[in-house]
Structures are given as C-alpha cells and as structure tokens.
Amino acid sequence: xxxxxxxxxxxxxxxxxxxxxxxxxxxxxxxxxxxxxxxxxxxxxxxxxxxxxxxxxxxxxxxxxxxxxxxxxxxxxxxxxxxxxxxxxxxxxxxxxxx
Amino acid sequence: xxxxxxxxxxxxxxxxxxxxxxxxxxxxxxxxxxxxxxxxxxxxxxxxxxxxxxxxxxxxxxxxxxxxxxxxxxxxxxxxxxxxxxxxxxxxxxxxxxxxxxxxxxxxxxxxxxxxxxxxxxxxxxxxxxxxxxxxxxxxxxxxxxxxxxxxxxxxxxxxxxxxxxxxxxxxxxxxxxxxxxxxxxxxxxxxxxxxxxxxxxxxxxxxxxxxxxxxxxxxxxxxxxxxxxxxxxxxxxxxxxxxxxxxxxxxxxxxxxxxxxxxxxxxxxxxxxxxxxxxxxxxxxxxxxxxxxxxxxxxxxxxxxxxxxxxxxxxxxxxxxxxxxxxxxxxxxxxxxxxxxxxxxxxxxxxxxxxxxxxxxxxxxxxxxxxxxxxxxxxxxxxxxxxxxxxxxxxxxxxxxxxxxxxxxxxxxxxxxxxxxxxxxxxxxxxxxxxxxxxxxxxxxxxxxxxxxxxxxxxxxxxxxxxxxxxxxxxxxxxxxxxxxxxxxxxxxxxxxxxxxxxxxxxxxxxxxxxxxxxxxxxxxxxxxxxxxxxxxxxxxxxxxxxxx
Numbered sequence: 001x002x003x004x005x006x007x008x009x010x011x012x013x014x015x016x017x018x019x020x021x022x023x024x025x026x027x028x029x030x031x032x033x034x035x036x037x038x039x040x041x042x043x044x045x046x047x048x049x050x051x052x053x054x055x056x057x058x059x060x061x062x063x064x065x066x067x068x069x070x071x072x073x074x075x076x077x078x079x080x081x082x083x084x085x086x087x088x089x090x091x092x093x094x095x096x097x098x099x
Numbered sequence: 100x101x102x103x104x105x106x107x108x109x110x111x112x113x114x115x116x117x118x119x120x121x122x123x124x125x126x127x128x129x130x131x132x133x134x135x136x137x138x139x140x141x142x143x144x145x146x147x148x149x150x151x152x153x154x155x156x157x158x159x160x161x162x163x164x165x166x167x168x169x170x171x172x173x174x175x176x177x178x179x180x181x182x183x184x185x186x187x188x189x190x191x192x193x194x195x196x197x198x199x200x201x202x203x204x205x206x207x208x209x210x211x212x213x214x215x216x217x218x219x220x221x222x223x224x225x226x227x228x229x230x231x232x233x234x235x236x237x238x239x240x241x242x243x244x245x246x247x248x249x250x251x252x253x254x255x256x257x258x259x260x261x262x263x264x265x266x267x268x269x270x271x272x273x274x275x276x277x278x279x280x281x282x283x284x285x286x287x288x289x290x291x292x293x294x295x296x297x298x299x300x301x302x303x304x305x306x307x308x309x310x311x312x313x314x315x316x317x318x319x320x321x322x323x324x325x326x327x328x329x330x331x332x333x334x335x336x337x338x339x340x341x342x343x344x345x346x347x348x349x350x351x352x353x354x355x356x357x358x359x360x361x362x363x364x365x366x367x368x369x370x371x372x373x374x375x376x377x378x379x380x381x382x383x384x385x386x387x388x389x390x391x392x393x394x395x396x397x398x399x400x401x402x403x404x405x406x407x408x409x410x411x412x413x414x415x416x417x418x419x420x421x422x423x424x425x426x427x428x429x430x431x432x433x434x435x436x437x438x439x440x441x442x443x444x445x446x447x448x449x450x451x452x453x454x455x456x457x458x459x460x461x462x463x464x465x466x467x468x469x470x471x472x473x474x475x476x477x478x479x480x481x482x483x484x485x486x487x488x489x490x491x492x493x494x495x496x497x498x499x500x501x502x503x504x505x506x507x508x509x510x511x512x513x514x515x516x517x518x519x520x521x522x523x524x525x526x527x528x529x530x531x532x533x534x535x536x537x538x539x540x541x542x543x544x545x546x547x548x549x550x551x552x553x554x555x556x557x558x559x560x561x562x563x564x565x566x567x568x569x570x571x572x573x574x575x576x577x578x579x580x581x582x583x584x585x586x587x588x589x590x591x592x593x594x595x596x597x598x599x600x601x602x603x604x605x606x607x608x609x610x611x612x613x614x615x616x617x618x619x620x621x622x623x624x625x626x627x628x629x630x631x632x633x634x635x636x637x638x639x640x641x642x643x644x645x646x647x648x649x
Contacts, residue, residue: 020586023460023627052588054628055458055507055576062552063503090507090526091548 001025004032011072013040018049021057030060037064041072048078053086065096075099111332115320122319126312133308134301141297142259142271149273149292150255156196157288159183160213162279165200165286168212169231177230181213188215194223194270195291198277203249206242208235212286221268221293248276249284261294269294334359338368345371351379399434399462406435406465409472411442414607421641422515423450426606427633428614430577436629437464437506438575439472443480448515451479454527454633455508456575458549464629467504471496471550475510485510485523486558489550493525497554505551509573518565518637523558525550528576531598535568539598541591567639572598572609577630581617584624589617606634 002025003018068074075097087093106112168177188196199209211228236242244256258272272291276284355368427440437457457464478488511522526549529541547558581589597616
C-alpha cells in the first residue's frame with residue numbers, strides 16, 4: 001500500500017509518500033512522477049511516513065534523480081532510520097541529496 | 100402415467116385443454132339458458148292456447164244451469180252439453196275436460212258436474228266421474244287457483260305437472276270460470292293437456308345446442324392446436340433446439356430473428372442471437388488468452404531451467420577440494436528471478452564468490468541477472484581485483500541500460516592457501532562472518548553504489564581473512580526482508596540467531612537452518628522476494644584447521 005500526496009507550486013514539486021514502496025507500488029509512483037516531472041524544476045520527496053523501500057523503489061528513485069539532475073535537482077527529506085540504512089547499504093546515500 | 104405427465108408439461112395440450120373446458124362450460128351455460136327460456140316460452144304459449152281452448156269449451160256450458168244439473172233437473176240439456184264436451188275432448192286432443200263446483204268455504208272440496216275423458220290422447224287410465232261425484236281438492240296450489248278463479252282475479256289459471264314422479268305423464272291443467280248470466284262464477288272448467296309436445300320440441304333444440312357447442316369446441320380446439328403449434332410451439336422448439344445446440348457446439352448458428360412474428364418470441368430469439376455472438380467472441384478470446392498463457396507458461400518453465408543451470412547447482416561442486424565446503428540456494432518468488440549467486444575457481448588457489456540482486460523481479464530481472472552473471476564470471480576469469488571488475492562491469496552496463504535497471508553485487512576472491520578474501524561491495528547486503536570459535540556477525544564493509552545505477556562509479560577493494568574453521572554467509576535481501584502475513588520482516592537479528600544455533604554446522608546446515616527459520620516466520624504468507632543464500636566454511640589446508648577456542 002502506498003499513498004501519494006502531490007503538491008506543485010511555482011515549478012517546485014513536493015511528493016509525500018506513505019506506506020511501502022516495493023515491486024507492487026513502485027510502478028504506480030513511476031507513472032505519477034512521469035506525468036508530473038515535466039512541469040517541475042525542483043523536486044522534494046518526503047519520506048516521513050514511508051516504511052519500506054525495495055530495490056524496485058530504489059530504481060524509481062534513481063531514474064527520477066537522473067532526470068532531475070539536469071534540472072533544479074531532487075532532494076529526499078525526513079528519511080527514517082530503516083530507509084537510511086537501505087540507502088547506505090546500497091550506496092544510494094552517496095548519490096541522493098538526503099536532508 | 101407417462102402420457103399424463105407429457106400432457107401435463109405440454110404447453111399446447113394445456114392451452115387446448117383450457118379451450119375445451121371453457122367452451123364446454125360456455126356450452127353448458129348456453130344450453131341451460133336456452134333450456135329455461137325455451138321451456139318458459141313454450142309453457143306460456145301452451146298455457147295461452149289451452150286457456151283459449153278452455154274458454155271455447157266454457158262457452159258451450161250454460162252457467163245458469165249448473166245447480167239444476169246437480170239437482171237432477173234439465174237432464175236433457177245436461178246430456179246434450181255432455182255430449183258436446185265429449186265430442187270436444189276427442190276433437191281437441193285433450194286428456195280431460197271437466198267442470199266442477201267448488202265448495203267456496205275453504206275451496207277444499209268440490210263436486211263434479213261434467214267429466215269427459217279421452218284416455219287415448221296421453222295413454223292415461225282415467226275413469227269418468229259421475230255427476231255429483233265429491234272429492235277433496237288435490238293440493239293447496241289447486242285451492243289457491245280455484246279461489247282466484249272464483250274471485251275473478253284472473254281469467255285463467257294453469258297448473259303445471261312437468262316433473263311428475265307418480266308415473267303420470269307431464270301435463271298442464273288450465274282452469275277457466277263458467278259464468279252465469281249475472282256474470283258471477285258458477286263453476287270451473289278445467290282442461291288437462293299433455294305436455295308431450297314440449298318435450299318433443301325441446302329435445303331436438305337441446306341436442307342442437309349441445310352438439311353445435313361440442314362441435315364448436317372441437318373445431319376451436321383443433322384450430323387452436325394447429326395455430327399454437329405453428330405460431331408458438333414450433334418457434335419455441337426451434338429456439339430450444341438452437342440453445343441446446345449452442346450449449347454443445349459453442350458456435351454461431353443460423354439467425355433466429357425471424358422465427359416468429361410475435362414480439363415476445365422474436366425478442367427472445369434476438370436475445371439468443373446476441374448471446375450466442377457474445378459468447379462465441381468471449382470463448383474465442385478466452386481460448387486465445389489461455390493458449391497465450393500456456394505458451395508463456397511453457398516458455399517460463401524452460402527459462403527457469405536455463406536460469407537454474409546458468410549457476411552451479413550440483414553439490415558438492417568441487418569434490419576434490421578439502422579446503423572449503425560450499426553450499427548455495429536460489430529460490431525465485433516467481434518462475435524466474437533477479438537474484439543470483441556464483442562461485443568458480445579462477446585458478447588453483449583462487450575461488451571467486453559472488454551474489455547479486457537485480458532491482459525488480461520476474462522476466463526483466465532474470466534477463467538482467469543473466470547478463471550480469473556472465474559479465475562477472477568473464478571479467479573475473481580475465482583477472483583483476485573485485486573493485487576493478489565491478490568498475491568495469493558498471494561502465495559496461497551503464498552504456499546500454501535503457502531500462503534503468505541496476506543490480507547490487509558482492510564479489511569476493513578467496514585465496515585458498517591463505518584464507519585471505521579480497522572483496523568489493525556494490526550496494527549489496529553486509530556479509531556475515533563467523534571467526535573460529537566466535538559467532539556470526541555482520542561485516543560492516545565499505546559500500547559502493549549499485550552496479551548499473553550511475554556511470555563512472557569507482558568501487559574500492561577491502562579484505563579480511565578467513566582462518567581455518569571460519570564461515571562466510573552471503574545472502575540477498577529476500578532473507579532479512581522475508582515478510583509474514585502481518586507485514587513484519589524476518590530481519591538480520593533472526594537471521595544471525597538461526598546461523599548461530601549450531602556452531603559446528605557446515606555450509607549446507609547453515610543455509611537449511613536459516614531457511615527453516617524463515618519458513619517458520621512467514622508461515623503461510625506468499626514468498627514475495629527472491630531468496631538467495633551462499634554459505635562457505637573454510638577449513639584451510641588439510642590438518643591446519645584450528646580447534647574452536649574454549
């Protein structure tokens with residue numbers, strides 16, 4: 001289960017995720033972001049209520065990061081301990097801007 | 100009984116039966132009404148005629164002489180009048196003509212004045228009453244009517260004896276007054292006339308009505324039978340036959356739309372036509388989809404075999420090598436998976452060990468896994484440190500990674516003679532190591548980014564030494580992230596507990612212990628992620644293995 005809350009203001013987008021970002025829910029997020037990204041210069045992902053991220057979720061993060069790297073950038077905020085550990089193990093901690 | 104059942108369930112038979120019953124009831128009602136009104140009309144007509152006849156007869160009698168006749172006077176006139184009445188009785192075909200003088204105190208008795216009998220008319224056996232013969236009035240009806248005549252309340256009265264039970268033939272008795280010159284009633288003249296004519300006329304009438312009704316019912320039934328058969332039963336049979344045929348053959352039949360001109364039936368026919376069309380296209384579609392599914396299923400099954408055989412899966416893999424014991428399992432969540440492990444001897448002294456996990460699952464992950472696995476074994480066999488191998492593979496994969504997949508890889512090279520492991524970790528889970536006499540612990544090694552995620556990543560080597568008796572356990576996230584029905588994860592702690600339960604366990608026992616604990620934890624929940632493990636126990640050169648420290 002994954003709930004998305006999207007807010008876009010002045011080409012600054014904020015997407016808050018709630019639940020589990022895994023093989024089942026990752027394609028949904030990818031669709032949503034694909035639709036929203038063209039109008040966004042700076043993207044913020046709020047992981048405050050995200051419980052779990054799998055490799056499929058990491059893949060979405062990575063492709064989004066690549067798109068946003070050519071624009072105003074992407075940052076991930078409110079990352080909890082479990083997910084930070086996953087970021088560290090997979091090396092994503094070095095790639096993403098985590099605040 | 101069988102025939103009765105067939106008639107009971109046959110629509111045509113039921114409708115025809117209903118028509119016969121209705122027409123029969125109708126016939127009975129019509130016959131009854133006809134019978135009653137015919138009888139009434141006949142009786143009215145008959146009694147009127149009889150009344151006229153009685154009037155005529157009464158005119159032949161001198162009302163002033165009645166009392167004198169009774170007292171024996173005017174015998175000559177009496178005889179002549181009597182002869183006239185006898186004559187009349189014969190000519191007019193009546194059974195009886197009689198004149199009586201009724202006792203007017205209560206009309207209960209009377210004396211006979213004249214009495215002419217004609218037994219031949221109605222086959223009767225009457226005996227003539229003598230002049231002055233006294234009798235009691237037959238019943239109250241006669242008494243009432245005598246009084247009515249005497250009091251001149253009516254010109255004539257009639258008594259019907261149509262339903263006789265005493266063997267007397269049906270007849271009517273009509274009575275009229277015999278008046279004297281002063282206009283008062285001196286006596287009553289009665290004529291008894293047989294009713295045979297009524298019966299003679301009524302029987303053919305009844306037969307006509309009954310027979311014609313019966314014929315009408317029969318004709319209507321036959322017509323209804325043919326009509327219903329042609330317009331309803333046959334179309335219904337065709338519809339039913341088509342429905343039966345369709346259920347057996349599942350193919351489109353002839354169009355039924357014109358089966359009947361009735362809206363109800365043609366509507367049903369159209370529905371059947373539409374249903375057939377939709378069912379046929381649905382079945383075609385389903386057949387195609389099922390065939391496609393079977394094809395994919397068969398292909399996936401072959402793909403699974405190919406994948407299983409792309410990694411070493413016969414144990415022990417190096418029966419001649421006593422220095423180490425190795426065991427590994429890969430258990431995809433679907434037919435094929437994105438996990439892999441691999442191990443092979445680079446040369447006599449170097450054993451490569453690798454484990455990886457491609458992002459996602461199923462066929463895309465499996466294809467990516469095959470490519471990565473082959474790249475790793477090729478590059479490793481060509482020489483170089485794990486970091487340089489992964490760096491080169493990452494560059495390779497990133498060049499042609501349109502799908503933006505990535506893979507986490509742990510690659511280690513064991514120098515068998517020394518136990519030294521050189522390794523690099525591309526975003527993979529921490530390896531677990533048990534030193535001789537110790538417990539399994541996570542090795543918090545240096546992590547690089549996942550392979551295929553970003554171009555230009557440089558991985559770094561690190562090393563550690565496995566002393567004889569040490570064990571190494573590497574795994575994919577399917578182990579710690581195995582999830583039970585309540586979405587709880589197995590976790591690294593439970594994994595370490597399982598590994599530490601038996602310090603003497605060999606590589607195969609280590610993996611079995613973990614698998615047993617994972618299965619016990621997730622219970623009936625569906626396996627969600629690929630689950631892959633590789634275990635190695637290092638013995639070193641034969642005889643070098645250290646005893647566990649107490």
